[in-house]
Each structure stands twice: as structure tokens, then as C-alpha cells.
Amino acid sequence: xxxxxxxxxxxxxxxxxxxxxxxxxxxxxxxxxxxxxxxxxxxxxxxxxxxxxxxxxxxxxxxxxxxxxxxxxxxxxxxxxxxxxxxxxxxxxxxxxxxxxxxxxxxxxxxxxxxxxxxxxxxxxxxxxxxxxxxxxxxxxxxxxxxxxxxxxxxxxxxxxxxxxxxxxxxxxxxxxxxxxxxxxxxxxxxxxxxxxxxxxxxxxxxxxxxxxxxxxxxxxxxxxxxxxxxxxxxxxxxxxxxxxxxxxxxxxxxxxxxxxxxxxxxxxxxxxxxxxxxxxxxxxxxxxxxxxxxxxxxxxxxxxxx
Amino acid sequence: xxxxxxxxxxxxxxxxxxxxxxxxxxxxxxxxxxxxxxxxxxxxxxxxxxxxxxxxxxxxxxxxxxxxxxxxxxxxxxxxxxxxxxxxxxxxxxxxxxxxxxxxxxxxxxxxxxxxxxxxxxxxxxxxxxxxxxxxxxxxxxxxxxxxxxxxxxxxxxxxxxxxxxxxxxxxxxxxxxxxxxxxxxxxxxxxxxxxxxxxxxxxxxxxxxxxxxxxxxxxxxxxxxxxxxxxxxxxxxxxxxxxxxxxxxxxxxxxxx
Amino acid sequence: xxxxxxxxxxxxxxxxxxxxxxxxxxxxxxxxxxxxxxxxxxxxxxxxxxxxxxxxxxxxxxxxxxxxxxxxxxxxxxxxxxxxxxxxxxxxxxxxxxxxxxxxxxxxxxxxxxxxxxxxxxxxxxxxxxxxxxxxxxxxxxxxxxxxxxxxxxxxxxxxxxxxxxxxxxxxxxxxxxxxxxxxxxxxxxxxxxxxxxxxxxxxxxxxxxxxxxxxxxxxxxxxxxxxxxxxxxxxxxxxxxxxxxxxxxxxxxxxxxxxxxxxxxxxxxxxxxxxxxxxxxxxxxxxx
Numbered sequence: 142x143x144x145x146x147x148x149x150x151x152x153x154x155x156x157x158x159x160x161x162x163x164x165x166x167x168x169x170x171x172x173x174x175x176x177x178x179x180x181x182x183x184x185x186x187x188x189x190x191x192x193x194x195x196x197x198x199x200x201x202x203x204x205x206x207x208x209x210x211x212x213x214x215x216x217x218x219x220x221x222x223x224x225x226x227x228x229x230x231x232x233x234x235x236x237x238x239x240x241x242x243x244x245x246x247x248x249x250x251x252x253x254x255x256x257x258x259x260x261x262x263x264x265x266x267x268x269x270x271x272x273x274x275x276x277x278x279x280x281x282x283x284x285x286x287x288x289x290x291x292x293x294x295x296x297x298x299x300x301x302x303x304x305x306x307x308x309x310x311x312x313x314x315x316x317x318x319x320x321x322x323x324x325x326x327x328x329x330x331x332x333x334x335x336x337x338x339x340x341x342x343x344x345x346x347x348x349x350x351x352x353x354x355x356x357x358x359x360x361x362x363x364x365x366x367x368x369x370x371x372x373x374x375x376x377x378x379x380x381x382x383x384x385x386x387x388x389x390x391x392x393x394x395x396x397x398x399x400x401x402x403x404x405x406x407x408x409x410x411x412x413x414x415x416x417x418x419x420x421x422x423x424x425x426x427x428x429x430x431x432x433x434x435x436x437x438x439x440x441x442x443x444x445x446x447x448x
Numbered sequence: 449x450x451x452x453x454x455x456x457x458x459x460x461x462x463x464x465x466x467x468x469x470x471x472x473x474x475x476x477x478x479x480x481x482x483x484x485x486x487x488x489x490x491x492x493x494x495x496x497x498x499x500x501x502x503x504x505x506x507x508x509x510x511x512x513x514x515x516x517x518x519x520x521x522x523x524x525x526x527x528x529x530x531x532x533x534x535x536x537x538x539x540x541x542x543x544x545x546x547x548x549x550x551x552x553x554x555x556x557x558x559x560x561x562x563x564x565x566x567x568x569x570x571x572x573x574x575x576x577x578x579x580x581x582x583x584x585x586x587x588x589x590x591x592x593x594x595x596x597x598x599x600x601x602x603x604x605x606x607x608x609x610x611x612x613x614x615x616x617x618x619x620x621x622x623x624x625x626x627x628x629x630x631x632x633x634x635x636x637x638x639x640x641x642x643x644x645x646x647x648x649x650x651x652x653x654x655x656x657x658x659x660x661x662x663x664x665x666x667x668x669x670x671x672x673x674x675x676x677x678x679x680x681x682x683x684x685x686x687x688x689x690x691x692x693x694x695x696x697x698x699x700x701x702x703x704x705x706x
Numbered sequence: 707x708x709x710x711x712x713x714x715x716x717x718x719x720x721x722x723x724x725x726x727x728x729x730x731x732x733x734x735x736x737x738x739x740x741x742x743x744x745x746x747x748x749x750x751x752x753x754x755x756x757x758x759x760x761x762x763x764x765x766x767x768x769x770x771x772x773x774x775x776x777x778x779x780x781x782x783x784x785x786x787x788x789x790x791x792x793x794x795x796x797x798x799x800x801x802x803x804x805x806x807x808x809x810x811x812x813x814x815x816x817x818x819x820x821x822x823x824x825x826x827x828x829x830x831x832x833x834x835x836x837x838x839x840x841x842x843x844x845x846x847x848x849x850x851x852x853x854x855x856x857x858x859x860x861x862x863x864x865x866x867x868x869x870x871x872x873x874x875x876x877x878x879x880x881x882x883x884x885x886x887x888x889x890x891x892x893x894x895x896x897x898x899x900x901x902x903x904x905x906x907x908x909x910x911x912x913x914x915x916x917x918x919x920x921x922x923x924x925x926x927x928x929x930x931x932x933x934x935x936x937x938x939x940x941x942x943x944x945x946x947x948x949x950x951x952x953x954x955x956x957x958x959x960x961x962x963x964x965x966x967x968x969x970x971x972x973x974x975x976x977x978x979x980x981x982x983x984x985x986x987x988x989x990x991x992x993x994x995x
Binding site: 493496498525526527528529531532533535536537539540541542543552553556557600601604 | 885887890891892894895896897901909910
């Protein structure tokens, strides 16, 4: 009996070691051990920062291996604040960078706005709840997914909801649209059935038809295209412009490389890549924040275009 | 050889031993008899070192086992006391065979393997367990278990043997034959023994000397003739009918069971 | 469903009273089987759902993906390590709690039970606040060269934190149920306390300890919240299978489904192996004596 136990354990351990070796073998790219850069990035940036060709090019050119820790910007902040080793922090809300800066954790006390985003309502491909307007979101029985309020996109959602209350739903406002818009925020929140930890989870819930609608970024809409989801624009007067921040951490061991990485995102090339994935631009020459949906309240069936 | 002086032991608010003093001479077989709950097992545990008394001293062979030596308290570890203990319910190691049970103490003390095997075989033979040497405890009858427990205790050549109600877990039939065998074996050994029971007839039959216990204290000690013919008040009450019956036999043969 | 020889109801007697005062045999059988089957269905149907619409060919594809192998491997290594650590610390602690009395014991016991009721994310945060470089013990750890967040060791610790109560409780119950007289016999025969523990106490408690180990490992394999918070989500370093599945759920639910299937198969296999191995050991040591 004891022998069988030992034999089983040995086999198990051997299998695991074999698996590890296999994985290592296939993920090792360079001959000399490359420098490792740890990038803590907001979930909405998942696809843009992992764009295969760009990433590979950067890694090869600079002999660096980039390790991404992707999550909600608030969670990442907490980890960095507690001292989790990181070289670069990319958050969906510059406010988080500002907080780090106040605590003296940023290199040279610097951070940059490197892109922007706006909110968009995403709907499942078949739109089971038949949502055609923002007002429909407050219909009883509609199931909505958003992120927790502390996650940037959740914070922006809240701002938008408040804006609607204060303008469209406010009889004293010049933008008043009628009684059906009053207490919009309250009715919207009543339909929220889940507060996710990051925006990608919201997307996931909508993709799997778990909810009838979700609030995500234009970049998500752009990436997924119209084959997977339908979208509902959020008009600019109530929309929020998310300011994404990027900074180098003080305790990075590779300032020069980290700065290079930051500069990439601030450069024309980086900005173009971000635009490709549906993000806005922060270059001073660009007039528009370049988000496709400026029409109001119409379920769009067109693929979002990017200028 | 064993000397207990004013042993007191309480469990929480319950005072189990209220000042027990007891002497057992070398090679003597003392029977400790008394009602259930009197503290008989506790006394055995104190002697064995499994239970530390709150007050009082324990001497074995004039060496202090439990008590105060000057300023610091002494407690000799059970396995250093050269004691063999047959527990009520035998407490055999269920995951070991009869032989392994018997050999356990020797193995733990690093007795050379051959010597241990030899002694194990001798004990198996002495107790009639040779046919069961590779059996596990759950395959044995009550009597066989008890003999295994005894063999296990004797394997490490103790100077003192403690037996806690060795017959009480057996059915009446087995009790008779085992009792006889036990008496025979104990007679051949040269160990100091304490035999605990609540059965008066058993006590009378087995022992040289008897100590009668009341709740928490020893009421009377003496040879069995002394105790049975001149019992103190409590003892008389305890021995009760048994006493009358024994009395009538005292003048005849001393065998209680026919 | 078995003969109840002594339950006094022969079945031939007709009771005149409305038998409200006792529950009939059939009803009591139902009371046992119905909840059990429902229970099985409730757990089983989601498991079946994982495989229902699965594209089986995709499994082979995913299994060749080094990132997936990495996640799977990482999960297995860390959970095994965490289980091992739980054993090393859990068994002596369980023994202490089972056999000794000391001041503050109830508090000691309660503290060690907390991880079971703590939401994993909170556990992760607590670990972060305690052991991250700017945490409570951070500076001291950094001095000896240990930086936990972002490391595989942190994954092991997260799993250990949340899963250890299982081995603790199970071992403690096992030690408590041991017949004290057996241990006493051993103490009289064996001069070595450690010897008594390894030859008698532990083998007799083995069933309970092993059951606890399996539960600990299972919990560690599935651990997510604390790992995410404390160790982070770094592929190849801290991204275990549950984390990988979570990430994939967002962008590629189908791949996530495949990974879930892989995880279920792996976990199930290991559990079966342990069940089968355990079968030989659970000899009924104690008869009715």
C-alpha cells in the first residue's frame, strides 16, 4: 500500500516537472537572459498592449521580456502601493497615477496622460431585452453588468449616470428631456445585477448572454467589432472622457528601458496602435478624441470606424 | 517497593484522590479493590507516571518518581519507570500484529533484533498465542487480546506490573479460564504487581494482600484474611454479601470458584 | 433496502391509529435518497454543462499552448507545495490543539479557523498589507531578500492561507478521536515521544490526516481571489489555472470553457487517484470492543 502511494506521487511529480520543462522550453526566446519589465496594466488595455507584432518587436529590439499583470486599475494600485514589484503602471484613470505620485512612488514624480476612452453600452449579439435606447436600460427586468465603482470604468459610469440625472432628468436644466428621464440613475442601478472587478469581465458577461447589457469602453467595442456584440452610443454631453495615465515606478530597476516603453506609447506609433484598438489620442494636434459614436441613441449596426 | 504518600489529584472541581497512601512490597501481588469511580485507575496512572499528582510523593525502589525534591518538582517519564501496564480494554495497537505489538517496546528501546524475536517467541509460547502471532487485534477474541496485552507489557521486562480490571471486559465463560491462567502466570513471574478490580470474589481469589478503596482514599490494607475477617466499617459494607459468603468458606478451602 | 430485524414492526400488524407518531420505512428511505440525488444533480449538472457544448478537438489544441501548460503546471506545483506546507505546519498544530490545554486556547483555535470564513479577496488584501514590501513585515522580508507579491511563492502562501484550515480541522478531529489508552501504552513502552508520535499516533490518525490533505489540495487548486490580490496576475509566474480561466472568460468564453474542462478533468483524476489509494488504507482498525 505504501509503495503504491509513493509510486503514484513520484509519477505525479514527474509529470508536473515535465510540464514545467515543456512550458519553459517554449517560452524562452532569447539566448542571454533578457531583462524583465513588469507592466501593471488596466484590463481595458489587454489587447492593445499585447498586440503580438508590436510587443515582439519591442522585446526583441530592446532585449527585454515584458511581463503583464493585468487587472482592475484599483486592484493594481493597491498592489503597487503595498510594494508589489512593478516597473510601469498603466491605469484607466490618471487619478490613480496622481495618487501614487502624491505618495512619492513615481519616478521623477512624473506621469502622463497617454490616451483616452469613452463609455459605450454593449449588448449581446441577439439583444434579447430589445434595448434600443439608453432609456430602455431602466425598463424593469433588464439585467445590467458594470464594474465596481472603484474601477475606473465604474467610476465613469457613475459620473455619466449622475450627469443624466442632472441634465436630462432635471426639470431645472436646459437639457431637460422629460419626466421619463427623472431618477434615471436610481432606476439604472436597480437593474445592475453584478459589479465586476474589471471591464473585461463585463464584456465577458455580455458575450455569454449572462446579462442584457453592460457598460464598457469604446475600445472594447472597437476590438470586438460587430460580429460579436451590438453597441449603444452614449452621447458626448453625458459621456465621460476617461484619461488613461502611465508612469514609471520609483523602485523600477530599469528606468531607461521603462522610459523607452512609456515613450513608445506616447509616440506616433504607439498612438496609432492605440487608435487601432479604439482608444483616443492625446497628441496635442489631434482635435478629436476620435471616438466613433457621436450619434445619439441608435443601435448601431455599422462597424465602428476609426479615422 | 512502591510507596505512595498522601497523593491528591483533582480534575477541575472534582477531587478524585483525597490523600492516598499505599505501600507495595517487592514481588508482592496487591489487589486494589473498590467500587467504580473510587479512583483505582487513577492510582495506577499515577504510579505509571501517566498522571501527575497535585500533591504527594511517589517512590519506586526508594527513588523519587513524582514529588518535590528540594525546590524543584520531579516527574520521571513513564517509560523510564520499568512498568508494564495492562489496560482495561487492553489498548492494543490496532495497526500492528500480535507479534509487532509484543515487540513494540523492545524495538523502541533498540533491543537487538534477534533477542527481541527470541523473547517475543517465548512470550507467545508462554501465553499460548503462537497460532495468532500474525493476527491483528480485531481478529482476536477477548481473552487472546488480554493475553497479548500482558505479553506486550512483559516484553520489556518490567519490575512492576499494573493490571486494570483485566477480566471485566470478558464474557463470564472466558473470565473463568483467563483468571486461572492469569493467576498461574502471575505466580511464575517475579514482578511486583498491582491488580485492580471491583469484583470482590476476584480480589479474594487473586491476591496476597488487599487494599480496599473508598471514594478517593484507601480504607484498609492487609492480607486477605485480615481484611475479610476484620473489616473496618466501610470495608464491611463494601464487601457485603461477598464477605459473608467468604467467611463461610474461610474455614474450609480457599477456593471460591468450584 | 436492508432488513431491520429489531425495529419491532413486522409489517403484518395493521395499526388502527393514524400513524403520525412514527415515520414509516419507505418514507425514511425517501428522506435519505431524495436529498442525496438532488444534491448529486445540483453539483453534477454544472460539471456536465462544462463538457456539453465542448469542442473536444480544441482541448488538444489548448493543451499544446505553452501558456496553458504553464498555467496548469503552475497550479499543480503551487497547490502541491501549499499542501505540503499545510501538512508541515498543520499536523503539529492540530496535535497541540487536540492534546494540550493552555491559556488562550479558544482564541488560538478561532484565529486559525478564520481563513475559512474570510472572503478570499480579503485574505489576499490582508496578506498584501502584511507581507508586501511596504506592508507590516515588508521591510524585514526585503532585508532577507524576499519580495513576495509577484512571485510564485506568494501563490503558494495564498493557497496555504486559505486551505490550511482543512488539514487543521481534519487532523485535529483525528487526533481527538484516538483512544488515549493506546497512546498511554505506547508512552510506557517507548522512551521517545517523537517515536510514539510517528509509530502510533500518526498512523492511527492517518485516515483523518489524509482526508484533510486531499481537501486542502483541492481548495488550493481552486484558489483564486487571494492569489489574484496578493500574488498578482502574471502569466507564467502567478497565473494559475483559475486565474487564466477568469481572464479568458472575458475575451474568449469558448477557450475559457475548454480550460475549465481541462481543469475539471485534472482535478477529478487526482481526486480519484487519492480515493483509490485511500481505499486500501481505511481498514476498520477498531472493532466494537
